[in-house]
Structure formats: structure tokens, C-alpha cells
Amino acid sequence: MALPLLLAALVSLGVLVFSEFSHERLYEAGAYARRSLGLQELTREIQTLVLDAETAQRGYVLTGRAEYLEPYKLAVQKLSDRMRQLQALVPASASEQLQRADRIGLLIDTRMAEIETALALHRERGPEAALRLEQTDVGKETMDELRAELQRFTAHERAHAGALWTLWEQDILYSRFGMALSSAFNLFLLGAVYLLALRDARLREQANRQLLEHKAELERTVRERTAELSRAYRHLQSVQETEKSRLARDIHDELGAILVSAKMDAAWVQQHLSALEPEISATLRRLLLTLDEGVQIKRRLIEDLRPTLLDNLGLGAAIEWQTSEVCQRAGLRAHISVPEEEPEWPSEVAIALFRIVQEALTNIVRYARARQVWVELTLERQGVRLSIRDDGIGIGAEVKTEPLSHGILGMRERVMGLGGTFRIETPAEGGTRIEAFVPVVQGDIETTPLSARLRRRKTMPAGGHAVIRNRRAANRRGCGAPIRRAGVRLRPS
Secondary structure, three states: OHHHHHHHHHHHHHHHHHHHHHHHHHHHHHHHHHHHHHHHHHHHHHHHHHHHHHHHHHHHHHHOOHHHHHHHHHHHHHHHHHHHHHHHHOOOOOHHHHHHHHHHHHHHHHHHHHHHHHHHHHHHOOHHHHHHHHOOOHHHHHHHHHHHHHHHHHHHHHHHHHHHHHHHHHHHHHHHHHHHHHHHHHHHHHHHHHHHHHHHHHHHHHHHHHHHHHHHHHHHHHHHHHHHHHHHHHHHHHHHHHHHHHHHHHHHHHHHHHHHHHHHHHHHHHHHHOOOOHHHHHHHHHHHHHHHHHHHHHHHHHHHHOOHHHHHOOHHHHHHHHHHHHHHHHOOEEEEEEOOEEEOOOHHHHHHHHHHHHHHHHHHHHHHOOOEEEEEEEEOOOEEEEEEEEOOOOOOHHHHHOOOHHHHHHHHHHHHHOOOEEEEEOOOOOOEEEEEEEEOOHHHOOEEEHHHHHHHOOOOOHHHHHHHHHHHHHHHOOOOOOOEEOOEEOOOO
């Protein structure tokens, strides 16, 4: 790319120098041509003035009339001025022409002196003497020599002007050739630059195409890795929930049986020894209270691992219980809204939404400094929407940019793994809002009222009684607003 530009610059510089040189020569040739034309015009005028002087002298000699002398007098006046102009126009370098100009001046002076002599003879001796002088060859010889000298002077100027004209034509031809060469070279350079630019554009296009392909490959790889990580994360979540369920069953079956058996034995011993050993009876009462606390802890562990209310009464009841428990322990006022008729959710949907409620409530208690909490579960045509909001200090920008903090990544992955959407934001009124939407095909699930679901379950599992009791206690202590299920107030029984 640099070589064509350098050649273009050199050619343009050469054409410029040649054009300036040709212009200078053309200017000099034009100046000399104008001077040569002026000299030729002066020689013709000088010759005409001398002829006018001869004609006036002969007319005066023949007629004797004084008016014939007027052209002679005018010619005498002009000849002196024209000779000065002629000598001034001849360049100093043209020595031969200067000599001819001097010779012309001498011949004019000689001829004018001869005319003056003839006029003097006419005045002094009469017309006959002047005519005899005119009949001699003195004036003719001088005039012939003057004509010849003027012709040689004019011929030299014409020859030199012709040579300059030839050079002028050559310079014009060379200039045209230079301009044509420059134009052709510029066209060649333009073509070369166009081809180079076209090649460069193709290379850039190829590089961009390769970059786009590489970018697409990277994006495809990232999507594949993300999909693999999502699948792995969902698998881990599934394994984790399965393990939690197994652990909850083991605690319920093994530890529950041990605690119940120990409580029954302690109650039997207390019943038989209360009258005989009052001190032992008091110790046994404390033991029974401790066993009751152990049962409560066991139930709470089971509910934390796998809420039995979620499996028995559905997602809405589990959300009510979880929110009430957290509200009761943290002293928050809760506003809960769940559907009155709730479908049999797929297990993965129910557990995902329940875990989101757990994580969100944990964050509210730890970081939000809130006084009230709003939890709303809405059944829509395309799926189910969960909204959790508080009136706390809001979530910082660093938390949004760091998805690993506050369990945000886990909540998002749970929802996106089910094909849903997850959003966390700070509303204009303050606090934090978490909104999750999970698509569910309504035709594949059955919508059943809570009462029908309760009738189907003749017996409540071990954790269920504690859940209902704890929820009533929470309402009695004023933990939050009464829980509403789609407009129906749930009152203690």
C-alpha cells in the first residue's frame, strides 16, 4: 500500500516540476514572440515613414507646393522616436540584431540627409537642380540598402520566432504527454488502491466472519457448558432433596420411635411411682418435658429437611406454615395469599417454590431489617407465580452483581431449571421483591380444594399435628395478620 502511494507522489512531483519548467519556457517564448512582433511592426512602420518622406520630397520637387512637405515633417519626427523604440526592444544578447539596428539608423540618417539636400537645392537653385539630383542613383542605392537591411532584420526575427514557436509546440506536446502519463498513472494507482482496498475489505470480512464463527462457537460452548452445569445443578438438587427426604424418613421412623417409646416408658413409670416416690415423679415430669422438646426438635428437623405439610396438604399450606413459623420467631407481620383451590403440583415445582420461600425468608430475617412481609402465590393460565416482598432496606447493587451471595444463584437455578423466570428488584416504595414464575400445563394437573385433600388423608403424619398447632399458636401470639387462603380466614379450631 505504501509503494503505490510513494510512486504516485514521485510521479506527481515530476509532473509538477516539468509543468513549471514548461510554463517558464512558454512564458519566455511568449514574451520574445511579443517583442519580435513589435520589432517587425516597427521595421514596417520605419520603412513606411521613409517611403512617406521620399514621396513628400518628390511631390514637393515636382509641384513646389508646400503642403507636400507635411508627411515629410511628420516622418522626420516619428523616425527618431521609432528608432529609439527599435533599439530598446532588441535584447542585449542579440549582438547581430543590435548591429543591424545601428546600421538601419545610419542608413535612415543618410537617406534623410539626401532628402534634405534635394529640398535645399530646390529652395536655393530651383526645381531643375533638385530634379537632376533625383535622376542620379544616390538615393536609390541608399534606399535599396535600407530595404535589404530591414528585410534581414525582419527575417532574423521571423526565424527566431519560428524556432521559439517550434519549441513552444514541443513544450505543449510534452506537457500534454506528461498530463496524459500522469492521468494514466493516477488511474492505474486508483485501480491498484481499489484492488488493495477490495482485498483489505475481503480480508476484514473474512476476519469478521471467522471472529463471528469463533464467537458463535464460544457461545455454543458456553451454552453447552451452562446446560451441563444446569443439569448437574438440578441433579444435585434432586439428589439433595432425595437425601433430605430419606434422612427425614429415617429421623421420623428411627428417632421418632425411640422418643415415643421413651416417652411412653417414662409416663408409665411416672404413673406407677408418683404416689410412692414424689421426688422421682418430679424428675420424671422433667424428663417427659425434655422428651417433648426432643419430639418438637425432631419434628422441626423433619419439616426443615422435607416439609410433610408440602406432601400432605400442598404448596399453599406449606408456604403458610413456613411463613408463619419464620414470622413468629422473628417478630414480623406477615401478609399471605394463596389459592383456595390448589392443584396437585408436580413435586419438583412444589419443592422448588417452597425452597425459594425458605431462602427468601431467611434473607429477610438476616439482612432486610423489615417489619412486614408479603408472600403471594398466584395460579395463572400458563403456570404459577410466586411473589415475596418486604419493607426493609432493600438489596444492594453488589448483591445483584454477585449471584453467589444470599442464595440468589440457587433460587434462579431452581426456577430456570423448570423453564421459568426469576427476577429480583428494589421497588420504588422500598424493600426488595422476588418474583418467580414456573410454567405448568394446567391440563396435566388436578385442581382440588383443600377440604377434599384433608378428607382424603384420614391420618395426619407425625409432623402435621405440630404444624397446625404451631400455626394456631402463631396467630394467638399476634405474629402477623391472620392468614388468608383466597379470601377465607383460617381460624384456630
